[in-house]
Amino acid sequence: MHKLLYCVTQSGYSAKIGDGVISQDLEGGAPRHRRALKGTYHTASIQWVVQKKGYQYLMAFYRVWARNPSQRFLARLCIDGPDVEDYQCYFSGTPTLSSKEANVYTVTAELRVKPLNVDSNLDELIVTAGDDGIDLNELWNPLEKLVNESLPDALENL
Structure with a gap:
């Protein structure tokens, strides 16, 4: 399993926690909630700010992953708790070059992230x-x- 070398930046970083809860609206009352799935994946919107060689690495990493997209990779993220830990991930779509200023590249991506055991x-x-x-x-x-x-x-x- 490949491991992504770069940590994502703290700004421009967000995660939607997968909860597996289904909500059903009811007429004239509060919605009904129930647990439907265990271990649903998280979605993380992430960003890297790198220089030329870092951009080359990120694009190469994506292309290598895309050759076998069912293969997970490890990335250091902070989702299930306050500490940065290794998570198994997939890309959801392609990375985006958000900006380029001189030799500084800003790359964004969305990852599907397997939750840790808590x-x-x-x-x-x-x-x-x-x-x-x-x-x-x-x-x-x-x-x-x-x-x-x-x-x-x-x-x-x-």
Whole structure:
């Protein structure tokens, strides 16, 4: 599986999360929602700003992929969580040269992205903590609280 070397720019980057939820409008009431599919693909609109050799690489990468378009490739994206991770992708359509100024090329593309496996227990924990009014930073920084608050309080009596 090929791996795209360039990370996309943070500006001009968006993702539509695939949810697999079907909504049905009902007359005179709220719509009905139901889960229809699991693991539906995301759609990412991305952009690269590169120089001449970078543009040549991106176009070559696309042409190599297009010879076998059922083959996924890896790209570093931020979709299912806050971290940039490797995702398996396909191009959806062809990349577009959006602008060229001197030796700077702006290339945009749309990718179909396979979602990562997420921890549903962690999702439940995060949402429940938010429902209970817990500061979400406390969930991720327990060591900081232990070292800066609990330990000094415990040593206070010694």
